[in-house]
Amino acid sequence: MTTRKELYNxxxxxxxxxxxxxxxxxxxxxxxxxxxxxxVFFEDGREAFGREHGLDYLTVKAAGYTTPIVSxxxxxxxxxxxxxxxxxxTSFVNTPAAxxxxxxxxxNEDNRLVCSGExxxxxxxxxxxxVLNTPAFVLNWxxxxxxx
Amino acid sequence: MTTRKELYNxxxxxxxxxxxxxxxxxxxxxxxxxxxxxxVFFEDGREAFGREHGLDYLTVKAAGYTTPIVSxxxxxxxxxxxxxxxxxxTSFVNTPAAxxxxxxxxxNEDNRLVCSGExxxxxxxxxxxxVLNTPAFVLNWxxxxxxx
Amino acid sequence: MTTRKELYNxxxxxxxxxxxxxxxxxxxxxxxxxxxxxxVFFEDGREAFGREHGLDYLTVKAAGYTTPIVSxxxxxxxxxxxxxxxxxxTSFVNTPAAxxxxxxxxxNEDNRLVCSGExxxxxxxxxxxxVLNTPAFVLNWxxxxxxx
Amino acid sequence: MTTRKELYNxxxxxxxxxxxxxxxxxxxxxxxxxxxxxxVFFEDGREAFGREHGLDYLTVKAAGYTTPIVSxxxxxxxxxxxxxxxxxxTSFVNTPAAxxxxxxxxxNEDNRLVCSGExxxxxxxxxxxxVLNTPAFVLNWxxxxxxx
Numbered sequence: 001m002t003t004r005k006e007l008y009n010x011x012x013x014x015x016x017x018x019x020x021x022x023x024x025x026x027x028x029x030x031x032x033x034x035x036x037x038x039x040v041f042f043e044d045g046r047e048a049f050g051r052e053h054g055l056d057y058l059t060v061k062a063a064g065y066t067t068p069i070v071s072x073x074x075x076x077x078x079x080x081x082x083x084x085x086x087x088x089x090t091s092f093v094n095t096p097a098a099x100x101x102x103x104x105x106x107x108n109e110d111n112r113l114v115c116s117g118e119x120x121x122x123x124x125x126x127x128x129x130x131v132l133n134t135p136a137f138v139l140n141w142x143x144x145x146x147x148x
Numbered sequence: 149m150t151t152r153k154e155l156y157n158x159x160x161x162x163x164x165x166x167x168x169x170x171x172x173x174x175x176x177x178x179x180x181x182x183x184x185x186x187x188v189f190f191e192d193g194r195e196a197f198g199r200e201h202g203l204d205y206l207t208v209k210a211a212g213y214t215t216p217i218v219s220x221x222x223x224x225x226x227x228x229x230x231x232x233x234x235x236x237x238t239s240f241v242n243t244p245a246a247x248x249x250x251x252x253x254x255x256n257e258d259n260r261l262v263c264s265g266e267x268x269x270x271x272x273x274x275x276x277x278x279v280l281n282t283p284a285f286v287l288n289w290x291x292x293x294x295x296x
Numbered sequence: 297m298t299t300r301k302e303l304y305n306x307x308x309x310x311x312x313x314x315x316x317x318x319x320x321x322x323x324x325x326x327x328x329x330x331x332x333x334x335x336v337f338f339e340d341g342r343e344a345f346g347r348e349h350g351l352d353y354l355t356v357k358a359a360g361y362t363t364p365i366v367s368x369x370x371x372x373x374x375x376x377x378x379x380x381x382x383x384x385x386t387s388f389v390n391t392p393a394a395x396x397x398x399x400x401x402x403x404n405e406d407n408r409l410v411c412s413g414e415x416x417x418x419x420x421x422x423x424x425x426x427v428l429n430t431p432a433f434v435l436n437w438x439x440x441x442x443x444x
Numbered sequence: 445m446t447t448r449k450e451l452y453n454x455x456x457x458x459x460x461x462x463x464x465x466x467x468x469x470x471x472x473x474x475x476x477x478x479x480x481x482x483x484v485f486f487e488d489g490r491e492a493f494g495r496e497h498g499l500d501y502l503t504v505k506a507a508g509y510t511t512p513i514v515s516x517x518x519x520x521x522x523x524x525x526x527x528x529x530x531x532x533x534t535s536f537v538n539t540p541a542a543x544x545x546x547x548x549x550x551x552n553e554d555n556r557l558v559c560s561g562e563x564x565x566x567x568x569x570x571x572x573x574x575v576l577n578t579p580a581f582v583l584n585w586x587x588x589x590x591x592x
Contacts, residue, residue, distance in 0.1 A: 024353055025184060025339055027177045029230060034173050035513040036487070039480035043321055057320055058379050069479040073517035082177060083354050172501055173487055183365040184335035191332070191469055205468055206527050217331040221369035231502050321478050325471045325526060332469060378473060 014092040014145060018048040021085050032079035039072060042104045042117055045090035049102065053092075055141060063137040066128075067100055067121040074117035078108060085109050094147045098123055098134045162240040162293060166196040170232050180227035187220060190252045190265055193238035197250065201240075203289060211285040214276075215248055215269040222265035226256060233257050242295045246271055246282045310388040310441060314344040318380050328375035335368060338400045338413055341386035345398065349388075351437060359433040362424075363396055363417040370413035374404065381405050390443045394419055394430045458536040458589065462492040466528050476523035483516060486548045486561055489534035493546065497536075499585060507581040511544055511565040518561035522552060529553050538591045542567055542578045
């Protein structure tokens with residue numbers, strides 16, 4: 001992620017926070033949230049971002065595209081335990097590539113970093129073909145958000 | 149389930165066993181398999197049954213139907229812990245209704261009953277309409293299995 | 297559930313509603329919420345009930361007990377799709393037995409019933425032994441709620 | 445992962461293959477396995493490796509340690525669909541650090557690469573403190589495997 005950090009900048013004003021509570025069924029036998037659930041939390045954050053900023057799954061679908069995840073990563077700093085609340089911070093990363101990049105930071109109730117991560121999505125058209133140029137509806141969205 | 153037991157009989161020869169191991173991520177903070185995962189195990193058993201007896205999801209789909217679950221139940225007798233293997237026994241219940249009924253029994257390594265359950269599925273046609281009579285492909289399947 | 301309905305009454309004033317949105321990862325290839333996720337929704341409702349009424353997992357644990365699920369059932373009436381919100385209504389069922397019984401009803405945005413279900417939990421003491429009489433902390437809780 | 449590739453080498457002879465089938469409940473509304481399930485597949489692979497090579501969760505626990513995941517990544521190349529079988533290839537990466545590093549490759553029935561990924565685990569002692577030197581039981585295990 002170091003090279004990406006130099007190329008692209010996450011857009012501070014395009015950050016959405018979502019609050020959640022640890023569910024009993026998310027905690028493993030060590031008493032901490034099982035690591036795989038963070039991918040769900042990232043999706044929760046991404047969906048909250050999409051709904052707030054008009055870039056949600058149904059908008060993408062209506063434009064004739066799907067945006068499968070092509071890569072994801074997660075670095076864990078602190079565990080979450082049952083009964084804890086946490087905040088998912090989702091930031092849009094403005095890239096010239098035909099991709100959607102989101103960065104995630106989870107914070108516990110003491111505002112300490114629980115984990116950080118990133119997902120990359122590509123655009124497939126109605127024929128499931130990879131789109132090499134950023135679709136018009138995304139360019140328009142970026143203009144409206146002051147990113148172009 | 150007592151009344152059903154009188155009306156319908158599970159077909160002993162139409163029982164398929166599938167073996168599995170408890171995954172780390174299936175165990176909760178009490179050290180036992182979280183109860184909701186048994187619904188997944190039932191589906192694993194049902195899919196194993198379908199593949200062995202030609203009544204799998206893709207066969208149903210090719211015939212033009214979907215078979216959503218309309219009810220499910222599970223009674224837990226013993227816990228499963230990490231490191232344990234278990235057997236899922238899935239039995240077809242022969243009903244005159246336009247439904248697919250399966251009963252499940254899970255057994256641990258000592259062959260003791262872990263849980264039992266049941267799912268009921270209905271048939272929807274290509275227009276997502278409920279089908280009131282058992283579809284022909286199921287009647288043919290039942291004949292081939294000696295159930296009609 | 298018919299016999300239980302005669303013996304026990306769900307306590308109308310002890311009903312808690314929780315609102316949620318269908319996640320992308322909860323929807324199956326038929327475009328509807330996969331049936332197994334409703335067990336998670338029931339747990340979400342039960343935990344919301346516990347937090348609001350002081351009968352949550354951590355309170356139970358502090359009293360020296362665990363309350364594993366011994367049976368669960370779910371009857372599906374309508375599907376939920378991606379983008380839909382829903383309400384989980386969780387009701388405490390007052391039983392003289394040493395059990396915790398909850399009933400659940402899920403409603404979609406049109407306030408139509410999506411599914412109903414029930415879970416039964418027993419009490420295990422610190423030695424994981426089944427408790428035959430309702431623990432004192434539950435009796436006190438019932439008194440405080442006007443159920444005894 | 446490029447820099448790690450130079451520092452550490454995955455050990456070819458320490459690679460374990462596990463075969464699995466796509467479950468209905470793992471497929472999303474686009475008809476492909478939801479990306480978050482690959483973290484489960486990686487765990488399935490890691491557990492198969494541990495059982496075959498004596499480095500499983502219960503062995504680690506018996507030695508007085510836990511090994512939480514501190515980072516994970518996944519790069520998706522091809523989708524998996526319902527009805528497909530796949531192979532999870534899990535390789536041990538021999539590092540001098542007090543960590544367990546595994547690399548994963550998933551292959552479809554045509555032996556084409558579906559995804560690759562990596563997880564990193566650290567060692568916590570019985571007091572949940574980070575262990576800075578590789579525990580003796582792991583050094584002994586490495587010697588027995590010809591890695592030291």
